[in-house]
Structures are given as C-alpha cells and as structure tokens.
Amino acid sequence: MYATNYHRASSVADAVRLKGTGEETKYVSGGMTLIPTMKQRLAAPSDLVDLRHVAEMKGITVSGGTVRIGAATTHAEVASSAEIKAACPALSHLASLIGDPHVRHMGTVGGSVANNDPAADYPSAMLALGAMIVTDRRRIAADDFFTGLFETALNEDEIIVAVEFAAPEKAGYSKFPNPASRYAMTGVFVAKSASGVRVGVTGAGSDGVFRHSGMEQALAGNFSPDALSGVTTDPADMLSDLHGSAEYRANLVNVMARRAVAAAT
Amino acid sequence: MTKVTMTVNGRQVSGDVEDRTLLVQFIREKLGLTGTHVGCDTSQCGTCVVHMDGRSIKSCSTLAVQAAGSEILTIEGLARDGELHPVQAAFKAHHGLQCGFCTPGMVMTAVDMINRYGGALDEKTVRENLEGNICRCTGYHNIVKAILAAAAEMSAGRQAAE
8 A cells, every 4th residue: 555644534624624635635424445456556545534533424314205324334334234124124234245344343324335346335326216315515416426436426535524315115135146246247226206116226237226117117116026027228328348248137127126126026 | 753652551651653653563563562463564454453442443544643542452452360351261261262373363353343342242243243354264253153163251250240
C-alpha cells in the first residue's frame, strides 16, 4: 500500500471539510472494498476521511411505512435488525448474503451504494424499492443515481448520509453468488407496491445494475414466477467474463427473478 | 507517524504507526502477538480474524489507525489463568486442526458466532458462518464438530450459572 494520511471525521460537515484537505482524498467507512484495493495498489488516495464514527450517519428507523437506514449502518446490522425484518425481510436477506460475517461487520450500506460495483447486492434493492439516496445536500432517486459501472450521480465531495424507501407490500431477493468471491454473478430484487412492480438486476448487466422493464410489465398483471416464463433478456446487454458468458447470465436473470418472486414476502 | 492507542486483550497499548499500517501488522510486529496470522493478504482466508469492539473483523483489511480507541481481542486473549477457552479446548478434543495455520482465525470466528447465536447454533449455521475462513487441511468436518461442541458446552455453562 502506498502512503496515505488518515483523518477521522466527527460529523458530516467535518467530513466534507476534511475531504478538501488532500490532493486525492477518499471517504472510507468499513473499507471492505477500498482497503483491499489500496493494498493491491489499484487505488492510492493521498488522504482518507473515516466516516465510521459519524453518529448522524448511523441507525435504522421505520416510521409510517418509511424505512430510513443510515449510510454507516453495517450489513450485519441490516441483516439482524428487527425493524427491517418486519418492514422488508428481503433486504435483511440480501444483507445476510454479502461477503462473509467479518465483511458484514465492517461494510456499510452507504459504501456499497456509493461504490456501485456492478456485482454488489444493494444497488439492485435500491432500484427495485424506488429508494431515495439522501446525501448531505440533496435527495437523489435511485433511478437517477446509478449511472454506470462504478459511476454514480454523486459529486466529488458529496456524502450519502442515508437511504430511504417506502416499505413494499412484497419483496424478494435471489442471488447466484460467485462461489469464490460471493459477489453476485446475477442477483434479482423484486418489489411489489401500490404503484406497481419494480425489478432490479445486479451482477449481470454490462452497464451495471438495471431495471428489467419486460419483467416489470409481466409481473404487474400477475405477480407469480410463471408470469416470467415468456420474458427474455438480451445477451447483448449482459456481462461476459471467465465466470460466465452473456448467454449464461441472460438465463440466470430469468431463473433468479423467478426464485425472487417465489420467495417474496 | 501517528500515535495510536487501543485496548488489546484487556491491556491498553500505544504505538507509533504509519497511517497505512494494517491492524494485523500492528498486532504482530509492534505488539509481538504473532498468533494472528496473515494467510492470503487478499481479504479472503480469515486467518487474520480478531474481534474489534466485540465483532469479528479481518485485521488485514483494517488500518491500525481505524482501530484506534477500540477494544481488540486476539487469540492470545482467550485463555484464562492457563486454562484454554472452551472453543480452544473443543478444537483440541475434536481434532479441529491439522497444520494449525488457520486455527487462530477459526477459533476467533467460532467465538464470535457462539456470542451471536449461543445454543441456537446448528451445523448449517456454523458452515454458513465459516464462509470467510479457509482451511486447506481438515475438510472442515472436525472444525464444525468442535464449534458445535463448544457452543453446547458454553450454553450449558451459562444455564448452570443462571
């Protein structure tokens, strides 16, 4: 790892101020992606601003059907939260599948959403739940937030402080994990609410996480796995790598979607 | 250099580190506690697992400065008064190790999952919770046996104490 300078932020305002100090300063929370990337010398930030001790970015609240999860909340906290289990068990399930127990003790919702790894789990849920990404200066709809592989609508010094969504009537998540990394080779999150059905797909798309409009239309009239039997996914839009071809992933999208609908509660 | 202070195995320790120093380097090289191992160095194998504020973490993927102010528990902090911790004793009794390289991480992971699940641990849960720990010798069977035995013993001990 190249040399770096560490700063610990005590508040969101403090973090934004510290972000302006170095030549290439990065925010770090759990660090479960950033620290290994720095060890491989694929990233070399001059400065790190630690968000793990910012109290206003922590905690889970559910009120009036609205779920708010602080960005610095860990995957383990989301997986074990009684409030989330009651409001959206599919999201608890998703969090329980990320990495391994040690990663889940450190990695955070905000970090996963901000990094927008094309194989990360949370972005699919944010899209399917129609979540709002709440930053220190504005609210961004998930539909406008994820803009490409590892790309988001965030400005350089902008910090995600929380994610918010309305508890769905029903939701389900199904993931085909890479057996080594546990990242999604394909993960599908389906959510049914009064306004319709939304389907978020991660791990498969060549432009990163995406909504599957064909599946959304099919499920709007008939929320059952069988409704998806005639829905296809174009391999031209899929990732292709040593883990699986585009055709394989296009098929996985359908299989995972059917399982997610079957599991939806 | 930055001065970091933290509690390791119940003792307050301080040291000057570069900000890029990993927690595992601080533990092994500055404190001389070499029970915590570095296996893969790519965040996959789990031999470096320690507890930070009561939760299992990978000390190879955490900076020492990130851990400043926290409570760290390493494999050296488990035994009390010359008596092995019940998880250590169970690994010995059930042959939960062969070469022993992964054992410190396995034991710290086992203690963490017993803390979280107590007597409710079953084989499937144990195996799921070993996802972040790799053993190249045992095929895991005796590790799972040892963890289940220790969980049963510790939960019986807790009930007897109540």
